[in-house]
Amino acid sequence: MTAFALVDCNNFFVSCERAFRPELESRPVVVLSNNDGCVISRSEEAKALGVGMAAPFFEIRALVAEHKIAAISANHELYVDMSRRVSAVLSRHAPVVENYSIDESFLTFPDDRELVARAHAMRAEVRRWTGLPVAVGLASTKALAKLGSDKAKKCGGVLSLLDPGIRDALLDETPVTHVWGIAKRSALRLAPYGVRTAGDFARAHDALIQSVLGIGGLKLAHELRGTSCLTLAAAPAARQSMTVSRSFGKPVYGLEALQSALATFAARGAERARRHGLRAGELGVHFGWREDERPVLEGDSVRLPPTNDTPALIRAAKALGEKLFVEGRAYKKAGIVLGGLEPADSSQSEFFDDGSAEKSARLSRTVDSLNAALGGGMLRYGGEKSSTQWGSRCDSQSPNWTTRWEDLKTVRASM
């Protein structure tokens, strides 16, 4: 039997900041996204103060002032470099490491001897070499390993679900919404059948699961029962798709206004994809309006050479928008969907490379970091709409301590 481990960096972005700023240790810290100033990482102290994940900065401004929470603008260049270092350490312990997202990696050990002790040793080495705390879940399947690592954060840093007793107890105390890959919407559809916990889900009949959640849901149930369906090679993308959409306050009639909205959404999507280390192989655009008092949603999509490049995604979104647009229609809603997401470092798309991709990617990253430095969304691509400013009172981005000579951390040398 192969045992999977999921190594998950605790509060990854906050931990990266703390690795170079020890003064932030044991203080409440949040990291904010560059464009919209939403909380994307929280220290345990910040969680305890009631700062919610994805909370917009303006909503927590009072809390930040009252409790002297350190609010730092995200520095993805730093996080990517630290993530790379964590992977390098993990590779010393396991022959195959699958970087599932910027802060999570799956791996398998070559054999099953003393797995818990080895997981502890690996965890200690990541901490020592990089300064980052990680939690490790061990289990016979990836879905269980993920569940284990979530729990491990609260109990000693390593949790093995290889023992069926421990596994079943954890499944019974875990709400089904916390299972990897089960969205809130799916959970709502399961509720009428009395499925509330992961344990209920694992025990439900195959036919029920398949009729409600399809074959993907059934695979997940098998995984929770301990039958591995997801191998390291056939890993799903960290996210299959991401959507950015808005309903308009009042109807929009003009193509120009719609294009501007699409450009803004595409830029947000591109930034989000870069933040997660992903690129999209497909872009969809949809518009919503009402016909005979019924809402209608229509859309179309195009395949792309995989990209997370802002100008490329804006171009594709505007082209589709123009194709879908109908003069005189009172549009109430618009959105873009990035699909076919894959890790940005997988190299299968070099096919499409005409040399301009790297230049453009560099530009996108520059815009991201300038946006962070200037206070969010100050720098925009042509066509992107100027949206509400989220305001300041947030520490600026950290220097690129590990990737730029001019940004090296200074160490005081004096007696």
Next chain:
Amino acid sequence: MFVASEDYNDVGLKLDDRLIKRPAATFFMRAAGSEPDADVKDGDLLIVDKAETPAPGRVVVAVVRGELLTRRLPPGWRDDDGLEVWGVVTFVVRAP
């Protein structure tokens, strides 16, 4: 005799090979101020290996009251002395 030059692309001395034992654990830092005891001068480039084992006599980056400082570990220093070691300075790079 003709020798294909690409066969020798990897020859030559690289400082990284010499100065960086563990790239994943190695960080570059800049010294601010001078500390003769640790042989560190203002502006020095410090190569710091977090995985290197600290020992008496080694120069380290330490965490003191939330700040990173250079220190030479005194004779008789032990791991449980209470000084939090961030990493060991393995090399100092400076113009003469």
